[in-house]
Amino acid sequence: xxxxxxxxxxxxxxxxxxxxxxxxxxxxxxxxxxxxxxxxxxxxxxxxxxxxxxxxxxxxxxxxxxxxxxxxxxxxxxxxxxxxxxxxxxxxxxxxxxxxxxxxxxxxxxxxxxxxxxxxxxxxxxxxxxxxxxxxxxxxxxxxxxxxxxxxxxxxxxxxxxxxxxxxxxxxxxxxxxxxxxxxxxxxxxxxxxxxxxxxxxxxxxxxxxx
Numbered sequence: 001x002x003x004x005x006x007x008x009x010x011x012x013x014x015x016x017x018x019x020x021x022x023x024x025x026x027x028x029x030x031x032x033x034x035x036x037x038x039x040x041x042x043x044x045x046x047x048x049x050x051x052x053x054x055x056x057x058x059x060x061x062x063x064x065x066x067x068x069x070x071x072x073x074x075x076x077x078x079x080x081x082x083x084x085x086x087x088x089x090x091x092x093x094x095x096x097x098x099x100x101x102x103x104x105x106x107x108x109x110x111x112x113x114x115x116x117x118x119x120x121x122x123x124x125x126x127x128x129x130x131x132x133x134x135x136x137x138x139x140x141x142x143x144x145x146x147x148x149x150x151x152x153x154x155x156x157x158x159x160x161x162x163x164x165x166x167x168x169x170x171x172x173x174x175x176x177x178x179x180x181x182x183x184x185x186x187x188x189x190x191x192x193x194x195x196x197x198x199x200x201x202x203x204x205x206x207x208x209x210x211x
Contacts, residue, residue: 004113007120008100011035011127012093034127035072035092041065041130068126072096075119079103096120132168139163139180144201146185153183163202165195 015031031037042065069092076095080088083102088095103116138161142149151162160183167178180189180198189198 004103004117004120005100007117007124008096010124011120012097033093034124034131035096037131038065038069038072038127039092042069064126065130068123068130072123079116128168134166134168137165137167139165139202141202141206143182143184143187144198144205145182145187147205148182148184151183163198 011034014033016028032040072092073095076092076099077087080095080099080102083099083106088098090098140149140161141163143162146162148162150159152159162184163180163182165178165180167174175192175195178191178195180195181187189195
């Protein structure tokens with residue numbers, strides 16, 4: 001149940017991030033809950049929302065945000081009605097937490113909880129991609145696992161480096177949250193130590209070629 005609660009919290013609770021400012025003290029940036037930000041964007045731009053930070057302000061109204069609001073709202077309503085005949089209104093974040101309270105009071109299974117958590121985590125990734133798309137770095141060296149250098153992005157259809165690293169600026173946690181992956185073979189390196197391993201593997205492969 002911990003993974004499911006973590007997924008609920010990630011969508012419905014406010015968060016803070018510490019950003020280092022060189023020699024000065026770190027700046028603490030506060031973010032409203034992701035689902036609040038999503039609703040505010042559809043309602044007219046999150047720049048008017050008290051919890052929005054500078055880099056997330058003035059989010060334009062777009063079809064993806066509207067689609068996601070409809071998807072989350074409709075799915076959570078269906079989940080709620082399976083457990084109670086009472087219709088729940090209010091914010092998306094409030095409805096998700098109300099559903100979770102009902103869910104934990106039922107007889108469930110690890111498989112069911114994992115399935116719900118997977119849906120919630122997918123929504124989290126979509127909201128974050130709307131408001132704060134990751135920075136992508138293309139690694140020019142071939143993948144140390146499959147040795148492929150160039151690959152086609154399945155989403156855009158564009159050709160680029162097989163190995164890419166994606167990250168968001170979240171202060172001291174930036175490297176811990178960064179993810180490297182190979183679009184050719186699907187291997188993933190997540191976090192500081194895994195990315196160091198990726199760098200080491202690439203250096204070893206390049207040394208073997210040069211030898």
